[in-house]
Amino acid sequence: MPPLRVPTHLMFSRGQIRTARAWLRRHARRPVVRTAAYAVLWCLLWIDAHAWFLLRPGTQAIGFLTALPVCYYWIHRWRHGSLLIRRAILSISYLPLWQLLSHLPLLFSAYALAATITMLGTLGAFFLGLGWAVWWIDRETKRATPADTRKRIWDPRQLVAWYFGRKSRKLHQSLFTVLTYTCLFGTMALILTRLSGCSIYEAPVGGGEEKQLKQIVKIQTVINKKYVINPYSSILFNPPPIDDVKLEVLEVTEHLYKIGQGKGEGAGFSAGTTRGKVRFIRLKYDGGDWFQDMDRGADLNLLTEYGVRLGHPVNDRPEPMEISRLKAFPARKSPPMVYMTGQQNINVGEGDIKILREYLLEKHGMLFGDNGGSSGWEGQFVSMMQRVLPKIEPISVYLDHPIHRIPYPLPKLPIVAPHGRSSALGWVVDGRLVAYYHPGDIGDAWADGHSGVPHDVWESSYQLGVNIIYYAHAEYNKWLEATKK
Numbered sequence: 001m002p003p004l005r006v007p008t009h010l011m012f013s014r015g016q017i018r019t020a021r022a023w024l025r026r027h028a029r030r031p032v033v034r035t036a037a038y039a040v041l042w043c044l045l046w047i048d049a050h051a052w053f054l055l056r057p058g059t060q061a062i063g064f065l066t067a068l069p070v071c072y073y074w075i076h077r078w079r080h081g082s083l084l085i086r087r088a089i090l091s092i093s094y095l096p097l098w099q100l101l102s103h104l105p106l107l108f109s110a111y112a113l114a115a116t117i118t119m120l121g122t123l124g125a126f127f128l129g130l131g132w133a134v135w136w137i138d139r140e141t142k143r144a145t146p147a148d149t150r151k152r153i154w155d156p157r158q159l160v161a162w163y164f165g166r167k168s169r170k171l172h173q174s175l176f177t178v179l180t181y182t183c184l185f186g187t188m189a190l191i192l193t194r195l196s197g198c199s200i201y202e203a204p205v206g207g208g209e210e211k212q213l214k215q216i217v218k219i220q221t222v223i224n225k226k227y228v229i230n231p232y233s234s235i236l237f238n239p240p241p242i243d244d245v246k247l248e249v250l251e252v253t254e255h256l257y258k259i260g261q262g263k264g265e266g267a268g269f270s271a272g273t274t275r276g277k278v279r280f281i282r283l284k285y286d287g288g289d290w291f292q293d294m295d296r297g298a299d300l301n302l303l304t305e306y307g308v309r310l311g312h313p314v315n316d317r318p319e320p321m322e323i324s325r326l327k328a329f330p331a332r333k334s335p336p337m338v339y340m341t342g343q344q345n346i347n348v349g350e351g352d353i354k355i356l357r358e359y360l361l362e363k364h365g366m367l368f369g370d371n372g373g374s375s376g377w378e379g380q381f382v383s384m385m386q387r388v389l390p391k392i393e394p395i396s397v398y399l400d401h402p403i404h405r406i407p408y409p410l411p412k413l414p415i416v417a418p419h420g421r422s423s424a425l426g427w428v429v430d431g432r433l434v435a436y437y438h439p440g441d442i443g444d445a446w447a448d449g450h451s452g453v454p455h456d457v458w459e460s461s462y463q464l465g466v467n468i469i470y471y472a473h474a475e476y477n478k479w480l481e482a483t484k485k
Contacts, residue, residue, distance in 0.1 A: 129181065
């Protein structure tokens with residue numbers, strides 16, 4: 001085989017390489033270059049944090065924390081400099097400090113507080129940018145040379161522009177600036193909120209049988225060989241990452257099979273991957289308290305219980321996600337189930353309705369709706385589903401359905417707080433539940449302290465949550481196996 005030859009136009013002399021290295025060493029020491037490099041890394045961190053993909057909240061917060069010394073350096077360096085430059089530095093520093101404050105609450109599962117800081121921070125960024133836009137247009141207007149008024153002027157920096165009229169031109173120019181800036185800011189915010197990163201979902205690999213758990217399994221959780229926590233006690237602590245939890249089965253009766261779907265080693269799903277984990281994704285939406293009970297550990301508690309009871313690897317944090325993010329998942333790497341709850345209005349645009357329809361039908365996903373405490377939320381959810389699946393009528397999901405029988409056979413539907421009906425609703429496509437609505441706020445029972453409900457109610461609520469997650473993943477796995485090439 002002849003040796004590879006590098007084209008002549010791609011070859012560099014040793015002198016050129018030494019010159020390039022010297023330039024890099026000289027300029028890399030400059031604060032501007034170092035700050036620009038850090039800004040690029042910060043933007044990548046921000047995109048990943050927004051996508052909730054690779055980094056944990058703690059890692060994200062530490063990453064945003066590194067912005068503090070950078071901001072301090074520039075503020076301190078120009079503390080006696082030009083007033084304009086000082087204001088520009090403070091304005092730019094607002095962005096990383098805002099992101100840091102919005103991510104710190106996630107360390108304590110304070111999702112509502114994080115959402116509030118994000119909203120207030122966005123409002124602050126809007127007015128900060130508006131101030132700079134008004135200052136710039138005013139400066140340019142004073143600096144602009146008088147135009148020939150015999151021609152139609154389009155330049156908004158000149159008060160004689162034809163669309164400003166003949167009276168109150170300064171007022172019209174200000175209104176034009178505000179409206180133009182608002183449109184640009186809204187467009188930019190819309191683009192940034194649609195960033196999704198590399199969105200994929202993979203279930204844990206394995207196999208097993210779809211059978212009922214008729215026996216009782218007593219499990220003791222040992223953390224760092226120091227503390228013993230019974231996950232079925234009346235008090236649930238915020239659990240650590242599931243990978244750090246050691247499970248010791250004290251008593252197992254007739255536990256001779258593993259819960260899963262398909263053939264494979266260990267409990268899991270035959271179409272899964274070795275790095276796959278069961279995740280819990282909660283949908284964000286406008287108009288309601290989508291984050292209900294999330295601050296009290298509801299999602300993470302259920303996810304942990306699922307991993308403990310079925311032996312499947314699970315993620316160590318829940319994932320709040322915009323509906324638009326579902327579009328970024330490939331067809332065969334999308335979430336088998338997403339969760340929605342609340343007790344106020346559900347405001348979902350036509351774009352998100354289309355994304356939900358594609359997710360349920362083309363990506364074989366499932367939507368789990370839980371009424372969080374309002375007699376009107378059922379109507380909101382049903383109305384949304386009528387827009388998503390206009391040709392599908394909801395049916396009552398009775399106790400003999402597999403979602404109520406495997407792996408836990410439920411003697412009755414657990415209801416934490418009745419909000420209308422006493423039975424679940426389902427939307428069925430080709431024999432598969434694509435949407436499941438629960439009327440009784442079982443998210444309250446998953447939360448720390450179980451909201452004071454009796455033991456049999458919160459235990460049944462955990463069992464139903466496990467059943468729903470398992471049903472969605474098993475149906476998704478069957479679809480992957482049936483359609484793989």
